Amino acid sequence: MIILGLDPGLGTTGWGVIRADGNRLSHVANGQIRTDPSMQLPRRLSHLFGALGEVIRTERPDSAAAEEVLGNTNAQSTLKLGQARGVVLLSAATAGLAIGEYHPSVVKKAVVGTGGADKRQIQAMVGHLLPGVKLAGPDAADALAVAITHAHHLASAHARARRTGVGA
């Protein structure tokens, strides 16, 4: 199964693709989509939508997952993040992909083992779990971490279903 992880942002959206073969994970590709802050918002969103659509057409994932976000006290930055996130979720939905959503603390716990892990620890563990990976940047690392979390989630749902005899 090919899994696409997404870390949405208006300035930079991280993406990461892994292959999950039961509990064995391997790296396929990762990258960061940047939008030009000097461009108007609709054009930035359009660029993000086009570039992510290209990633999906190239990598042909079977499933996708994105970081849940809570927003913060700065309404303007929450709005920016929301606009980018809407476009990112739409990209996956229009490609017919089911999208898992995981809270950042769940991702950190799944990858590092503690919900309070920092970016450096996430990058180190992503490198450890996906040997040979070359990270395009911190947002790509976060996206791979989301993909790994989704793979774990799907594997344990599958194992539960096998134990109870219900199809996964």
Added chain:
Amino acid sequence: MIILGLDPGLGTTGWGVIRADGNRLSHVANGQIRTDPSMQLPRRLSHLFGALGEVIRTERPDSAAAEEVLGNTNAQSTLKLGQARGVVLLSAATAGLAIGEYHPSVVKKAVVGTGGADKRQIQAMVGHLLPGVKLAGPDAADALAVAITHAHHLASAHARARRTGVGA
């Protein structure tokens, strides 16, 4: 010139289309796109994108405008609004439309004459400025108000350009 006004929201997005012939405005169509709160967010965004794309293909506007939003202190509702707004701006951008953005107080001032107008006053003035209009609801009225604001803006930019001899 056919102008599409947009009032984005995750639950309900209002849209309104007017024809501007110099300073003469007339109503073409208006409506509200609702998304089902029981559906998952990516599906709601996908429904919004599809429905708005259909409006744009049917009405073939020359220009679009949307309400600027500032977000508020509730990060979750700001995030929801942002996600819907991102998809709405993307719909217009992928159709190749330029998108004007107007602060709600600018829209109120353009339509009612005062930046502090309430929804009821906006609906009444939209009905007055576009005789015979049947409003699909308050969000459609807001969308028509944005379209009217954009028409005024384009007309005065055109008039300025004629006075200074610069092409509009």
